[in-house]
Every structure is written in structure tokens, then in C-alpha cells.
Amino acid sequence: MELRLDRLSVALGGTAIVRDLTLAAPAGSVLGLVGPNGSGKTTALRSVYRALAPSGGVVWAGERDLWRQPRREAARTVAAVIQQHQTHLDFTVAEIVAMGRHPHRGHGGPLDADEERLCLEAMARVDVAHLADRGALTLSGGEMQRVLVARALVQQPRILVLDEPTNHLDLRHQIGLLSLIAASEVTVLVVLHDLNLAAAVCDRIAVLADGALTAVGSPEEVITAATLKTVFGVDGEVVAHPHTGRPQVLFAIPAPPDTEGTPQ
Amino acid sequence: MTALAVEPQEAPPRRTRSRGLAGAAAALLALLLAVSTLVAIGAGSASIPPADTASYLWAALTGGTVPAEETGRYQIVWQIRTPRVLLAAVVGAGLGAMGVAVQAMARNALAEPYLLGVSAGAATGAVAVGVWGGLGALGIYAVSAGAFAGALAASLVVYLAAAQYSGLSPLRLVLVGVAMSFALQAAMSVIVYFAPNAEAASTVLFWTMGGFGAANWATLPVVAAAVLAGIAVLVHRSGVLDVISLGEEAASSLGVDTGRQLAWLLALTSLVTGAMVAVSGAIGFVGLIVPHVVRIVVGAGHRRVLAVAPLAGALLMVWIDLASRTLVAPRELPVGAVTALIGVPVFVYLLRRRGYLFGGR
Numbered sequence: 001m002e003l004r005l006d007r008l009s010v011a012l013g014g015t016a017i018v019r020d021l022t023l024a025a026p027a028g029s030v031l032g033l034v035g036p037n038g039s040g041k042t043t044a045l046r047s048v049y050r051a052l053a054p055s056g057g058v059v060w061a062g063e064r065d066l067w068r069q070p071r072r073e074a075a076r077t078v079a080a081v082i083q084q085h086q087t088h089l090d091f092t093v094a095e096i097v098a099m100g101r102h103p104h105r106g107h108g109g110p111l112d113a114d115e116e117r118l119c120l121e122a123m124a125r126v127d128v129a130h131l132a133d134r135g136a137l138t139l140s141g142g143e144m145q146r147v148l149v150a151r152a153l154v155q156q157p158r159i160l161v162l163d164e165p166t167n168h169l170d171l172r173h174q175i176g177l178l179s180l181i182a183a184s185e186v187t188v189l190v191v192l193h194d195l196n197l198a199a200a201v202c203d204r205i206a207v208l209a210d211g212a213l214t215a216v217g218s219p220e221e222v223i224t225a226a227t228l229k230t231v232f233g234v235d236g237e238v239v240a241h242p243h244t245g246r247p248q249v250l251f252a253i254p255a256p257p258d259t260e261g262t263p264q
Numbered sequence: 265m266t267a268l269a270v271e272p273q274e275a276p277p278r279r280t281r282s283r284g285l286a287g288a289a290a291a292l293l294a295l296l297l298a299v300s301t302l303v304a305i306g307a308g309s310a311s312i313p314p315a316d317t318a319s320y321l322w323a324a325l326t327g328g329t330v331p332a333e334e335t336g337r338y339q340i341v342w343q344i345r346t347p348r349v350l351l352a353a354v355v356g357a358g359l360g361a362m363g364v365a366v367q368a369m370a371r372n373a374l375a376e377p378y379l380l381g382v383s384a385g386a387a388t389g390a391v392a393v394g395v396w397g398g399l400g401a402l403g404i405y406a407v408s409a410g411a412f413a414g415a416l417a418a419s420l421v422v423y424l425a426a427a428q429y430s431g432l433s434p435l436r437l438v439l440v441g442v443a444m445s446f447a448l449q450a451a452m453s454v455i456v457y458f459a460p461n462a463e464a465a466s467t468v469l470f471w472t473m474g475g476f477g478a479a480n481w482a483t484l485p486v487v488a489a490a491v492l493a494g495i496a497v498l499v500h501r502s503g504v505l506d507v508i509s510l511g512e513e514a515a516s517s518l519g520v521d522t523g524r525q526l527a528w529l530l531a532l533t534s535l536v537t538g539a540m541v542a543v544s545g546a547i548g549f550v551g552l553i554v555p556h557v558v559r560i561v562v563g564a565g566h567r568r569v570l571a572v573a574p575l576a577g578a579l580l581m582v583w584i585d586l587a588s589r590t591l592v593a594p595r596e597l598p599v600g601a602v603t604a605l606i607g608v609p610v611f612v613y614l615l616r617r618r619g620y621l622f623g624g625r
Contacts, residue, residue: 051516075519086511088371089564095506102507103519109503109567135563155518 001062001077001158002027003048003187009056010040010047016055017043019211025159025204030181030188032202032219034195036232040211041163041191042083048161048189049080061159075103079157081148081165090135093147097123100154115154122153125180127173141168149177162190166197199223199247207231223247286568289561293575297353300579304349304586309593310340317341343481351479351487352585352599353578355540356550358491360558360577362533363551364569365498368505369529371434376552377537380441380530381418383546384448386538387471389414391452394467395459408483408542411471415538418444423530431523433512437530473598474545476585483543494536495574502566509564547600549607550577550584556614 003025010018018040025031033041046052048059050071059066061077079100087096097119098111111119123129126146136144145168152160162181166174178201181188192198198205199219207215207222209231215222228236228249237250306317316334320341323330330338362377370379378384393410426432426440456464498505504525507515512522554577555569562568581599584606588597 046513049517050519051513070519071516071521072519075517078517080517082513082517086371086514087509088373089368089509089559091506091509091564095563095565096510099503099506099510099518102503105503152517 001187002060003031003159003189004060005044005048005057006060007057008044008047008054008059010043010052011055012043012052017211018047018208020057021208021211021213022057023206023213023216025187025189027187028185029203030184030190030201032198032205033189033191033208034193034198034205035208035214039208041208043211044208045080045082045161045163045189045191048159049078049082050074072103075155077157078159078161079152079155081145081152081160081162083163083167087136090137092132093123093128093134093136093139094119094132096136096147097128097150097154100151103155118156119150119154122150123147125153126150127176142170142173145169146173146177149180157186159187159189160184162188164191164193166192166194195223195228195247195249199249200241200244219247223249286562286571289572290575293572293579297575297579297582300582301349301353304352304582305341305345307586307590308340308345310337312337312341321346347481347484348476348479349582349585351484351544352476352581354484354488354491355476355544355547356554356577356579356581356584357574358487358494358536358540358577359547359551359581360554360573360575361491361495361498361570362537363553363577364555364558364566364573365505365529365533366551367555368509368566369434369526369533370438371509371511372438373556374552375438376548377533378445378541378546378548378551380437380534381422381444381448382415382534382537383472383541384445384452385418386411386415386541386546387468388448388452388455389417390471391455391464391467395455395461395464405483407467412538412542414448415541416534418448419530419534419538423527427523427527432526432530433523434526437526469598471541471545473600474541474547475588475596475599476544477596478543487539487543490536490539494532495570497532499567499570502570505566505570509566545600547581547603549600549603549611550581553607553611553614554580556611560614 005021005023008018008021009016021044023031033044035041043052047054048066050066053067061074066074066078098115100122101111101115101119120129123132126149128143128146128150131139131143131147136147139147145165149165165177169177174197178197181190182201190202202219204217205219205222206213207227214231215227223238224247225236225238228234228238234251238247239250240246241248302314302317305321306312306314316337320330320338322328323338324342324346359377363375366377366379367373367375369375390407390411392414393407422437422441422444423432425444426436452468456468459465504520507518507520508522508525510518515522554573558569558573558576562572584602585599588599588602591597
């Protein structure tokens with residue numbers, strides 16, 4: 001299902017955080033959202049999973065305005081993997097994953113056999129099946145992150161939005177998650193800080209700065225030394241990955257101006 | 265979605281240990297509650313053996329007869345003790361369940377049914393009616409009606425004050441509720457200070473400490489219906505309680521509008537708690553401690569917690585009421601004092617217990 005932001009504006013406490021953002025992710029594609037801190041990436045995502053109402057513009061899911069349909073229906077279309085997991089209760093991993101079925105059920109009764117299987121598959125897919133009976137408050141950040149991905153999968157969305165999904169993940173699970181995203185048939189909108197990961201997994205990348213779109217295109221078009229300089233304010237080089245040809249960003253950390261007397 | 269697996273592995277069979285545990289706990293508690301109710305009805309200044317208690321109850325329920333010389337004992341059992349013990353069980357069940365709901369709403373370990381101004385509102389309403397009169401048409405129920413009205417009015421003000429800008433949020437609800445309780449306590453103090461009689465002070469004591477001495481067959485069905493209906497709704501909506509405990513952002517992504525859910529939960533908990541407070545005063549601690557104890561045994565999932573918490577609350581309250589009327593007989597301790605004296609050490613013990621996580625490590 002196509003996800004389209006049509007002149008989306010979002011304000012927080014009267015301040016415009018996202019301004020006039022127009023972006024489209026064709027059905028089944030992976031659209032990356034990159035940009036410096038405070039550029040409005042997360043805020044734009046929040047108006048897609050209906051945590052924050054747009055102050056202007058429309059979020060289209062296919063032919064339907066996401067904000068003009070019942071919340072539960074919207075949650076059957078869009079699932080989100082977000083940074084905040086603030087539960088004070090020690091739910092088990094299996095319970096948290098099962099909550100992904102809430103938009104389809106609306107009650108707290110037991111899962112049926114199909115739903116049970118769906119949950120088990122999702123947990124296996126992100127490598128948390130062995131944690132099913134563990135309390136969520138005892139998990140590491142990376143384990144929790146994978147549990148939240150499993151919950152989003154169980155939601156069976158047509159559109160998946162992820163905010164920094166590789167945060168806390170070790171290298172193996174970063175690559176695991178990104179290959180899951182790349183192979184997925186759902187439409188994906190993903191905020192990533194790591195430009196190399198974004199270049200590796202995204203079909204198209206949108207660059208936000210100060211709440212507005214500054215560039216959008218294929219990784220090759222967008223991840224350039226010029227973008228690094230103008231948007232992020234850093235000097236770097238962009239080379240092609242030897243096997244995939246995708247852009248790779250290389251940095252040299254400038255040496256301190258005076259290293260004399262520095263303890264070994 | 266594709267079937268592509270990150271880690272192709274056979275999913276282990278899901279353990280259902282905690283689910284079975286909740287069922288077993290509920291069955292055990294129900295059995296203990298039935299036995300405790302019989303024992304508590306029999307116990308007191310005139311001790312009556314359980315067999316006799318059972319035969320009197322049977323006679324009352326089936327319209328049977330009791331020997332003429334036992335009429336007095338029958339009256340004690342059926343007219344005084346049975347409604348009292350049943351009211352204790354009903355209020356205990358209600359406090360346990362409402363405590364679960366308010367802790368989910370407030371997303372706070374220290375939340376309890378009176379957090380949102382209900383008890384202070386009820387006490388203020390009761391004292392206002394007691395001192396100034398009014399509601400005379402309701403006769404002996406005037407003070408209870410005042411308490412109920414005060415509880416609902418306090419909740420309504422909390423709702424209106426907390427919902428002002430961008431809708432209800434857990435933190436704003438708690439802040440406004442706590443502030444409102446302070447304001448109402450101050451109002452109550454002022455009323456008592458200027459009251460023309462000393463009775464006002466004892467009214468305050470009753471409504472802030474609570475007790476089941478006023479139980480009767482007229483009010484019991486009303487409170488029982490309110491409590492049972494409230495618990496039934498919570499059980500039916502337990503999925504929503506689960507989801508709102510994840511935080512507002514996650515709830516949004518799962519199709520749940522936290523503000524809207526808080527509004528009906530506030531209405532429900534206020535109605536049920538208001539009905540309980542109107543007949544038994546504000547009995548503290550049960551609504552705080554029962555949800556925690558139950559979670560230690562059956563985990564955090566609200567469907568299981570709500571299956572067990574009412575029974576645990578009822579059982580606890582039956583025994584606490586029994587203690588309050590037998591420990592220093594013929595005098596009675598305020599039930600709220602007994603719950604706090606027993607509850608505080610238990611609560612501190614639980615907080616020190618390893619393996620119970622609430623609010624992180």
C-alpha cells in the first residue's frame with residue numbers, strides 16, 4: 001500500500017516542527033528518512049502512526065486519509081516501532097508481542113490458534129522466541145527493540161514505520177533487522193541515523209533539515225559529499241560498496257590540534 | 265509480509281504456566297473466600313459454630329424455619345453479620361479491581377482507588393451533609409448520598425481540570441487528583457472547625473478510616489451490583505488496560521487513544537469507588553497492595569490480574585473486618601487502621617523482595 005505525505009505540517013506547542021513535507025513511498029518500497037537531530041524526522045513519523053495530529057496536510061495510506069478513519073482501523077494499516085517503551089509493568093515478552101493483535105481484536109481475551117502461531121513466528125523471526133516467558137523489564141535494550149519489532153509484525157500492517165530501529169542492536173541483529181525490512185512486502189518508512197545502513201537498505205532516501213525536505217532520491221543521488229557538507233555540516237567522502245555499489249560514507253576524525261603532552 | 269526468517273528456527277512450544285497459575289489461584293481464593301465468609305459470619309461476641317451458621321443461612325435463603333429458641337442467634341447471623349461480611353467481601357473485591365485499573369490509568373505503582381480525589385470528595389460530601397443537613401428526604405441514607413455525590417463531584421472536577429488542553433494524560437490526572445485531594449481535605453477541616461457539634465469530627469474519622477458497621481440488606485445489593493458490573497467491564501476491556509500501560513505513544517500505534525480511555529476509566533472507577541465509599545468509608549491500602557501481590561503471583565497481564573485481584577481483595581477484607589471487630593472486642597477498630605497496620609509491613613516486605621519489578625530495576 002502506498003504511503004504518501006501530502007504537504008504535511010506538524011506543530012508542537014505552537015512551533016512548526018515539520019513544514020509542508022510532501023513524500024511518497026510506493027507500495028512495498030523502503031523509504032528512508034535521514035537528517036540532523038531536530039530536523040523533524042520523528043515528528044513526521046508520529047503523525048503517520050497517529051500519535052500527533054498534523055496541523056496541515058494529509059497522510060494518505062493508499063486512497064484513504066489515515067487521520068479520517070477510526071483509530072483501530074488505522075492501526076491495522078500502520079504499525080510502528082518507536083523508541084519509547086515506558087511500561088512500568090513487568091509484562092512477559094509473549095504478552096507484549098500479543099498486544100500487537102489489539103487493533104484486530106479490541107479485547108483482552110486469549111489469542112486464537114492462528115494468532116498464537118503468528119506471534120511465535122514473529123518472535124522467531126527477530127530472534128526473541130527464547131525470551132517468550134521473560135519479563136520485559138529484565139531485557140537489554142537490544143532485546144527489547146527486537147520484541148517491539150515482533151509486536152509490529154504481529155500487527156500485520158500494510159505500512160511499517162520505524163524510528164531508529166537499529167538503536168541498541170548489535171551488528172548481527174542490525175543486519176538481521178535490515179534484511180527483514182529489505183525483504184518485506186509491506187511499505188516501510190524508516191528513520192535512520194546511520195547513513196551507510198540507510199544507503200544499504202532504502203530504495204529511496206529523503207533528507208530533512210529544519211522540518212523541510214531538502215533532497216529525495218535514490219541512495220546514490222542523495223548520499224553525497226555535498227549532502228554531508230550542507231545538511232550535516234561535516235566533511236566526508238562517499239565511495240561505492242565493492243559488491244553492492246551502494247554509497248558508503250567514510251569519515252576521518254580530525255586530529256586534535258595539539259597532541260603534545262597527551263598521556264599515552 | 266514475507267516469510268523470510270532472520271533466524272530460521274523452530275519456535276519453542278509456548279509455556280502456559282502463568283495462565284494455569286491464575287486459574288488455580290482464582291479457584292483456591294474462591295474456596296478460601298467461601299470458607300472464610302462462613303467463619304467470619306460465625307465469629308464475634310456471640311460465637312456461632314460454622315454448622316449452625318450454615319443452617320441459618322440455608323434457612324434464610326430457602327425460606328426454612330429455625331427453632332424458636334435460636335431466633336436471636338438467627339437474627340444476629342442473618343440481619344447483622346451476613347450483610348456485614350458480604351459487604352466487606354464486595355468492597356474488598358471492588359478495591360482490588362479498582363486499584364488495578366487506577367494503577368494502569370496513572371501508570372504509577374503508588375496509585376490506588378482514592379488517588380483521584382474520590383475519598384476526599386466523599387468525606388467532604390458526608391461531612392457537609394452531616395453538619396449542614398440537607399438531603400433530608402433520603403432519611404438515614406442522606407450522609408451516604410452526600411458521600412457518593414461528593415465523590416462524583418470531585419472526580420468530575422478532576423476530569424475537567426485535567427482534560428483542559430490536549431486531553432487527559434496519566435501524569436496530569438495524577439497531579440490534579442492529588443492537588444484536589446489536598447483542597448478537599450482543607451475544605452473538610454474548615455467545615456469541621458466551624459461545626460456546631462463534635463459529631464462532625466467523628467464523621468470525618470469514619471469516612472477517612474472506614475468500616476462495615478453500617479452494613480445492611482438495603483444498601484448491599486446496590487453496592488454489589490456496582491462493583492460486579494465495574495469488574496465485568498474491566499475484565500472485558502482488559503486488553504485496553506494492557507495497551508495503555510505501554511505509554512501513550514505505543515498505545516497510539518496500537519490504535520488506542522489514551523485520553524479517551526482514561527475518561528471512561530475515570531468515570532467507571534469513580535462510580536464504583538464512590539458507591540463503596542458511600543457505604544463503608546475510604547478504606548485505605550487494600551486497593552494499593554492487592555494489585556501488587558496479585559502481579560507477583562500471576563504476572564502483569566490485566567486479564568489474569570483482574571481474574572484474581574477481586575477474590576484476593578475480598579478474602580483480605582473479610583479477615584481484616586473480622587480482626588477489626590474481634591481484636592479489641594467489644595470495641596471496634598477502624599477497618600482502615602487495621603489495613604494500614606497490616607498492609608504497611610507487607611508492602612515494605614514486597615518492595616524489598618527480589619524479582620518483583622515494577623517501574624524498572
